[in-house]
Amino acid sequence: MNHNIANIRNEYSLTGLHEDELNPDPLKQFSKWFEEAVNSGLDEPNAMLLSTVHNAKPSSRIVLLKDLSEGFLFFTNYNSKKGKDIEINPQVALTFFWKELERQVRIEGIIEKTTESESDEYFATRPRGSQIGAWVSNQSEVIESREVIEQKTKKYEEQFEGIIIQRPPHWGGYRVVPEYIEFWQGRPSRLHDRLAFKKNGDNSWKIERLAP
Numbered sequence: 001m002n003h004n005i006a007n008i009r010n011e012y013s014l015t016g017l018h019e020d021e022l023n024p025d026p027l028k029q030f031s032k033w034f035e036e037a038v039n040s041g042l043d044e045p046n047a048m049l050l051s052t053v054h055n056a057k058p059s060s061r062i063v064l065l066k067d068l069s070e071g072f073l074f075f076t077n078y079n080s081k082k083g084k085d086i087e088i089n090p091q092v093a094l095t096f097f098w099k100e101l102e103r104q105v106r107i108e109g110i111i112e113k114t115t116e117s118e119s120d121e122y123f124a125t126r127p128r129g130s131q132i133g134a135w136v137s138n139q140s141e142v143i144e145s146r147e148v149i150e151q152k153t154k155k156y157e158e159q160f161e162g163i164i165i166q167r168p169p170h171w172g173g174y175r176v177v178p179e180y181i182e183f184w185q186g187r188p189s190r191l192h193d194r195l196a197f198k199k200n201g202d203n204s205w206k207i208e209r210l211a212p
Contacts, residue, residue, distance in 0.1 A: 012102040012186025017193035019207065026181040026197035026205060030105060031068055033183070037098045048072070049095040052085035059085060066122065072107060072176040073114065075122060077139035079170050086111050086174065094176055102186030107178050114173030123167035131165040132156045182210070 023029040037045035046065040051058055059081060067073035072094055077083060086092065094107040123131065136152045143149065182196040194210040 011188055012192065013188050014102050015185065016187060017183060017185035017195055019195065019209065022183070022195060022207060024205065024207075026178065026183075027068060027071075029183065029197075030181065033098075033101075033103060033105065034068070034096075037101060037103075040098075040101060042098055042100055045096075045098060047096075048074075049097075050074070050082060051093040051095070052082050053089050053091070054085040066173075070175065071109070071178060073173055075119065075171070075173045077134070077137065077171050078113075080139035082140075092176055104184040106180075106182040106184070107176060108180040109176045109178040111174050111176045114175055116172070119172035120167050122173060123171070128165065131167075132160065134171045135160075135165075135168050187212070 023032065034045065044064070047062050048065050049060050050063045051060040053059070061082060063074045063076060063082075065072055065074060090111050092109065092111045094105075094109075096103075096105040098104070123134070126134075132153060135156045136149060178197075179199045180196065182194060185193040187193055190212060192212040194212060196208050196210055197205045198208065200206055
């Protein structure tokens with residue numbers, strides 16, 4: 001190894017985060033930060049780490065945020081590893097990290113399937129290759145080789161030639177309804193700003209500052 005991992009560090013100094021700057025609605029506050037990430041020209045600012053738990057074992061992967069109405073929406077294969085985890089345990093976590101803005105957002109909440117009409121509507125907007133891919137891939141299952149995917153792709157390209165591709169029943173949307181959202185802004189000397197929204201029993205939000 002050519003580098004000393006322990007010596008890799010950046011000093012965060014762009015800005016701070018104060019209570020009087022926050023929108024009292026955490027989804028609106030997230031939308032503000034997300035818009036700033038988009039306007040900053042970041043590559044895939046909608047990439048988020050989804051963490052699920054099954055049999056007390058966590059599992060994480062990157063998925064893409066597609067909408068913010070009433071929660072954090074993404075689409076995937078319901079029969080995938082994450083889909084099976086979610087079926088057993090709907091408590092999940094999301095993490096966004098926008099390095100260039102020295103910002104992180106952590107979300108914890110309950111995940112639920114979207115309506116079929118929501119899934120159909122989004123599926124219709126996907127590129128045709130991605131639509132075929134949803135039929136091709138038995139996501140997370142073991143396959144013998146890359147040729148399995150290539151052969152199935154050819155099969156479905158021929159099957160759907162010249163017709164509208166319908167959404168497969170095993171593919172659709174999930175929405176994470178937040179119960180906790182933490183906004184993290186990097187600060188010098190690792191004394192970061194952390195402001196957390198916690199949902200109360202009446203669905204209002206309590207804001208707390210956390211030690212860095």
